[in-house]
Amino acid sequence: MNDPTSPPRYEIRARHTRSTVTVYQAYRPSIGLPAARDGRFPPAWKRDRMTWIKPSFLWMMYRCGWGTKEGQETVLAVEITREGFGWALENAALSHYVRGVHPDRATWQRGLRHSPARVQWDPERDLHLAPLPHRSLQLGLSGEAARRYADEWLVSVTDVTPLAHEIHGLLRAGESGRAAALLPEEQPLPGLRAPLPVKAS
DSSP, X not given: OOXXXXXXXXXXXXXXXXXXXXXXXXXXXHHHHHHHHHTSOOTTSOTTSOEEEBSOHHHHHHHHTTTTSTTOOEEEEEEEEHHHHHHHHHTEEESSOOBTTBSOHHHHHHHHHTOSEEEEEEEEEOTTOOEEEEEEEEEEEOHHHHHHIIIIIEEEEEEOHHHHHHHHHHXXXXXXXXXXXXXXXXXXXXXXXXXXXXXXX
16 A cells, blocks of 8 residues: 555656756766856767756765765756756657557657657665665756757756765764755656656556
8 A cells, every 4th residue: 555645656856946957967077077167068078978867866876876986976966947857858758668658669769769868767765875665757868958958958057066975974974864954855846747657547
């Protein structure tokens, strides 16, 4: 039986305002530090590569090990336009084939080839980075979506590595309550939908 107090299994949650959504990425310092300093990605950031954005701070911490993994030492909070985020969702395909959702694998592959964005749902993480029953959205951007992300949707770029290290330090010291109080507040994003790996009811 589902716990009525738990979040829905598939729900887009993020730190957001009326006009913006905050997502997280982690880069090596040679890319992350100039991006935070200048508020835009440096020339070394390749617009022709797939880039994954994550609205969940804790999922980003799971992925980058609180900013300790090689090549992911600089954690960025990237504020983008809500309109841009919505466009990416509207033009996204699921990153993997799901029987019953897609007519067949070939149809899914065709859709994926023509989609500039892709959606992946992974287990959300708790403060100690253990998996939770509900899912966290990841959004992969390529082609037109990656270019729009870098050149049109960007509102601000903030280096949140110190925050990641502070929360991690508190956890290691057994101060879970103080660590939790520092987490960015993430709320459901009404009005925005993403492809789901389940049949619509």
